[in-house]
Amino acid sequence: MPITILSAGRRRLLQLLLAAQVLYVLGVAGAGYATSALGQHLQLRAAPINPAELQTGNYVRLSYDIGNVPLTAWRATTPPQRRQQVYVLLHTATPDSAATVAGVYDQTPTASTGQAVLRGWVETVQPRRLRLRFNLERYYVPAASPLRREKPRRLHPLLVSVSVAPWGQARITAVQLRRTEPRPDTAHTQLQH
Amino acid sequence: MSRKFLETETPAWVQDGLITEAQRQQLLARYPAEAVAAIGLLPLLGSLLLGLSVLSVLAANWQALPPTVRLGLMLGSLLGAYAAGNYFLRRGNRSVGQGLLALGLLLFGVDIILTSQLYQLVGYDASGLLAWVVAGVALSFVYESSWLAALTLGIAAAVQTYYAWVLGSFSYATALLSLGGIGYYWGRRPSVLLGQVLATVVLWQAAALVAVSHSKITWFFIPAMLLYAVGDWLPRAPAATRALQGPSLVAAYLFTLGLALFGETDQYAGLLRPPLLAYLGALAGVFVVSFIGKRRQGRLASLPDWLLLLPGFYLPGGLPLAVATLVVLYCYAGAVLLRAQRATDGSGPEQLTLGAVLFVVATMVAYFRLTWAFLDKSLFFLLGGVLLLSLSWYLRRRNAQALANTPPAPDERKFPPTT
Incomplete structure (x- = not known):
């Protein structure tokens, strides 16, 4: 049987509990807002895993070019393990403004100007390549987004804008179509998806 | 007792002189027709429909609303549900009050998920869901509501499943908070239903841990039997103890049954063999804890439960393993039947039914495993039918004898909670 009439002490506890719940939700929103307001902005090449998801679902799953790196980019003494947390050092000052991988580390590397660090996790270790994920693989497409009006076939090359907060949290701020033709080496990786 | 039953049965009672016509009318007046109850449901149904219409309008336009409006709506409905729940509880309407509080708790989780989506924070990280479990535990304690405690356990199981399934990891914080918090709550105000939910969620999370690692x-049976041993130590009524121990026993029984059915191939048995010394050492440790607990509480009669934990899977696969497992299944069924005959707490009939069912299951498994290979198909079915029919006749007779000897328990027709 639950208590029907709360004592003064329990009433106080309940008020605190409700305030904490409201503050928590506001805190999640605040963290999301602060990540884009205070964070470092960078752009990543990506492709939708299944372009038809834009018509059927409310989010699209993304596959990042920097999520598929050669093992030669691994910069640690011990071999990479599945589910290990890693730090990807990125060159952001590239001609087409899309970041490229400078190296994958198991400790936070120091980024100089024109570089950024993105946190990721090892998904699979293949004989010559490393597959990574970044907690950015799902994009909830707003109803007003021009992506919604695209024909599925045209959606392959995407440019994803990401903000990385000083405390490491990253979030997608926008996704747009990449109009330029992909370079031959990236075209090769995209064929694998 | 339903009104319909009374209306059809009571004329015969009057004819037999059990009751008078006046008493029959009194009885009928005691249970008014159910139309009244149905009318009482109408406002509830109406408000449910209204709520659904509001919800569908919001869902259709959700994406078009500005973020601040969305946040306001989410927090407003959260606080509204809690306030309404509190209001109904204060007026003494327990079921509606608790239902609304539960809705508030569910809305908190929905708010966390939707806000994360709003700011594209959802990926593979679910640490935000931990706050949901914390809120559930705290709310259960504030209202001392077993219903909310059970809901919190359900939420914790869902969060843990998400961790295991999507992230491939185990959340120790979720396990510690939900099982520690609600376990402590159950310790202070034990109830059979909450005990069952608690035990099931403990096993669920243990299974998630084993799967993820x-x-x-x-190895699942080490935490499962540790929970069983906890039940042995707690000085609770038999029903509460069975509620806590039941899920572990069901899991162990199903496992043994699976071993009897599929254990013949060494390949399957090979999947089950952990390092011998480590596993047996851990199991023996838990057994000793359970044994001491049983002796202190005077429950040594339930010691044969441990038969199901005999690590037969270390035997070489093939016939020896199948036969050994069948012997264990028969011994367990026999032990339950024996315990039923000696039961003094009124659980005898329940246990007898359970024992009979276990006996039939063991016989069927034995028959299918051992006879299929040696007999012609038609003879196989003929013998099987005869065997099961005679077995059911024998068990029915014993059941009737036992029922005549024991005073009837109020819910003797129900299956025990352990099935």
Whole structure:
């Protein structure tokens, strides 16, 4: 049987509990807002895993070019393990403004100007390549987004804008179509998806 | 007792002189027709429909609303549900009040998920869901509501499943908070239903841990039997003890049954063999804890439960393993039947039914495993039918004898909670 009439002490506890719940939700929103307001902005090449998801679902799953790196980019003494947390050092000052991988580390590397660090996790270790994920693989497409009006076939090359907060949290701020033709080496990786 | 039953049965009672016509009318007046109850449901149904219409309008336009409006709506409905729940509880309407509080708790989780989506924070990280479990535990304590405690356990199980399934990891914080918090709550105000939910969620999370760590699945029985041993130590009524121990026993029984059915191939048995010394050492440790607890509480009669934990899977696969497992299944069924005959707490009939069912299951498994290979198909079915029919006749007779000897328990027709 639950208590029907709360004592003064329990009433106080309940008020605190409700305030904490409201503050928590506001805190999640605040963290999301602060990540884009205070964070470092960078752009990543990506492709939708299944372009038809834009018509059927409310989010699209993304596959990042920097999520598929050669093992030669691994910069640690011990071999990479599945589910290990890693730090990807990125060159952001590239001609087409899309970041490229400078190296994958198991400790936070120091980024100089024109570089950024993105946190990721090892998904699979293949004989010559490393597959990574970044907690950015799902994009909830707003109803007003021009992506919604695209024909599925045209959606392959995407440019994803990401903000990385000083405390490491990253979030997608926008996704747009990449109009330029992909370079031959990236075209090769995209064929694998 | 339903009105319909009374209306059809009571004329015969009057004819037999059990009751007078006046008493029959009194009885009928005591249970008014159910139309009244149905009318009482109408406002509830109406408000449900209204709520659904509001919800569908919001869902259709959700994406078009500005973020601040969305946040306001989410927090407003959260606080509204809690306030309404509190209001109904204060007026003494327990079921509606608790239902609304539960809705508030569910809305908190929905708010966390939707806000994360709003700011594209959802990926593979679910640490935000931990706050949901914390809120559930705290709310259960504030209202001392077993219903909310059970809901919190359900939420914790869902969060843990998400961790295991999507992230491939185990959340120790979720396990510690939900099982520690609600376990402590159950310790202070034990109820049979909450005990069952608690035990089931403990096992669920233990299974998630074993699955995520890619250990041999038999390691699952160490935490499961540890929970069983906890039940042995707690000085509770038999029903509460069975509620806590039941899920562990069901899991162990199903495992043994699976071993009897599929254990013949060495390949399957090979999947089950953890390092011998480590596993047996851990199991023996738990057994000693359970044994001491049983002796202190005077429950040594339930010691044969441990038969199900005999690590037969270390035997070489093939016939020896199948036969050994069948012997264990028969011994367990026999032990339950024996315990039923000696039961003094009124659980005898329940246990007898359970024992009979276990006996039939063991016989069927034995028959299918051992006879199929040696007999012509038609003879196989003929013998099987005869065997099961005679077995059911024998068990029915014993059941009737036992029922005549024991005073009837109020819910003797129900299955025990352990099935």
